[in-house]
Amino acid sequence: MIIKQLNEIIGTQDDVDTLTWNSRRLLLKKDGMGFSLHDTIIKAGTETMIWYKHHVEAVYCIEGTGEIEFLKENTTYKIYPGTMYALNGNEKHLLRADKKSDMRMICVFNPPCTGREIHDEDGAYTVNHLD
Template sequence: MIVKQLEDILGTENDVDTPTWNSRRLLLKKDGMGFSLHDTIIKAGTETMIWYKHHVEAVYCIEGEGEIEVVQENKTYPIKPGTMYALNGNEKHFLRAHSNNDMRMVCVFNPPITGREVHDEDGAYAPSVDEPEISSGISGHE
């Protein structure tokens, strides 16, 4: 059994802070669960371009408000507490937190990340070297 407290993650190597988000990584690849689990803050008034080409992600908003714009669909969806979205097609997207509040999200990744990943120039995390990439069956990613 694995038991962790968020307060024990804060300020450690598993607390990854960037200009637009802060990901507190609760479960990682080394934990052997087959997925990773993150408590993530999307900072107020920010926009982050993200394209998880090698991972699928499910996200559940527990605090704050914002929006996700899915590039391929040219569609924007509002996010508020109680909203879940799943990027099951490796969708390229913009994630925005409204300027008056941070958004707090619970995020699950498959395959699991190792812990120190940050977005590359495409907005992606690198694939795990010993795991095959997730294929969504969707083509046309340029």
């Protein structure tokens, strides 16, 4: 059994903070679950280009509002608490948080992340982090 508390993750190496997002990695590849679980903050007023070429991801919004724009389809969807989206086709997208508040998202990745991943110039996690 694995039990972790968010307050035990914050400020550790499993708390990855960037200019546009902050990912607190609760479960990682080393935990042996076959997926990783992240509590992620999308910072208010930011936009992040993301293209997970090597992962599928499911995301559930629990706080804040924003939108996701799928670039190939040129479609935009509002995100608010209770919204789930799944990136099951390696979709390139822009993720935006409204200016007034952060968005808090629960994210699941497959294959599982190792822990220190950040987006490369394409918006993807690099292949060498999959080992």
